[in-house]
Amino acid sequence: MPAKGEMLYEGKAKKIFLTDHPEQVIVEYKDDATAFNGQKKGQIAGKGEMNNRIASIFFKLLEAKGIPTHYIDTLSEREMLVKKVKILPLEVVVRNIAAGSLAKRIGWEEGTILPKTVVEFYYKNDDLGDPLVTPSHIDVLELATPEQLNVLESLARDINVYLKAFLSDKNLLLVDFKLEFGIDSDGNILLADEISPDTCRFWDADTREKLDKDRFRRDLGSVEEAYEEILRRLGGLTR
Numbered sequence: 001m002p003a004k005g006e007m008l009y010e011g012k013a014k015k016i017f018l019t020d021h022p023e024q025v026i027v028e029y030k031d032d033a034t035a036f037n038g039q040k041k042g043q044i045a046g047k048g049e050m051n052n053r054i055a056s057i058f059f060k061l062l063e064a065k066g067i068p069t070h071y072i073d074t075l076s077e078r079e080m081l082v083k084k085v086k087i088l089p090l091e092v093v094v095r096n097i098a099a100g101s102l103a104k105r106i107g108w109e110e111g112t113i114l115p116k117t118v119v120e121f122y123y124k125n126d127d128l129g130d131p132l133v134t135p136s137h138i139d140v141l142e143l144a145t146p147e148q149l150n151v152l153e154s155l156a157r158d159i160n161v162y163l164k165a166f167l168s169d170k171n172l173l174l175v176d177f178k179l180e181f182g183i184d185s186d187g188n189i190l191l192a193d194e195i196s197p198d199t200c201r202f203w204d205a206d207t208r209e210k211l212d213k214d215r216f217r218r219d220l221g222s223v224e225e226a227y228e229e230i231l232r233r234l235g236g237l238t239r
């Protein structure tokens with residue numbers, strides 16, 4: 001097991017630590033929850049452990065499908081070993097069903113099945129409130145090259161296909177999700193950050209019950225139970 005070094009970065013839901021290996025870092029998942037660009041703050045009991053397990057399951061699945069990810073190993077209840085990358089300042093959002101900001105932006109009722117998959121890019125910038133950006137904005141801001149953007153969109157669409165099929169077997173709808181990518185020391189684009197109920201919308205396929213962070217954002221209650229239910233359906237609940 002690599003030795004944990006000093007903290008490199010603390011985000012809203014995770015801390016990143018250096019290790020004794022120059023190209024590997026440790027992600028520590030926190031129970032802290034934020035929404036609306038940090039305006040709403042709280043804690044979800046056990047979230048760090050649950051998201052670490054859920055994200056591990058998704059990263060392993062995607063690696064097995066040939067998607068390059070930063071995932072190396074799950075080290076402990078809250079800790080994951082990952083490849084060190086330079087995160088691209090972009091959030092890639094993939095949507096199958098209208099919800100959240102898309103429902104507002106295009107005026108479609110939440111729950112409307114989208115006739116085509118929608119892919120969006122947002123500029124990761126807290127001061128600007130993470131605005132939606134076009135490929136032309138991304139080019140002028142030099143957030144990614146047009147070639148990198150094509151790779152991101154293509155990976156995001158492939159990831160959607162794999163996750164949707166996997167979740168459908170668990171009677172879950174993948175409404176939408178957010179991805180972040182990074183560049184490793186060899187210049188490879190890797191899927192990074194996390195995939196969890198913090199970053200995805202999951203609905204029960206029969207009841208359309210929300211089993212994700214919208215329960216926290218919208219004060220719907222039973223937040224911990226929803227995360228635990230996702231972990232249980234993914235087969236990761238050992239207790």
Ligand code: C5P
Pocket residue numbers: 091093099100101102130176177178198199200201213
């Ligand atoms: O809020 P919006 O509808 O744009 O969110 C789309 C998807 O992206 C949701 O699954 C949400 O959880 C995720 N997201 C995220 N981090 C953000 C913004 C959105 O994980 N900063």
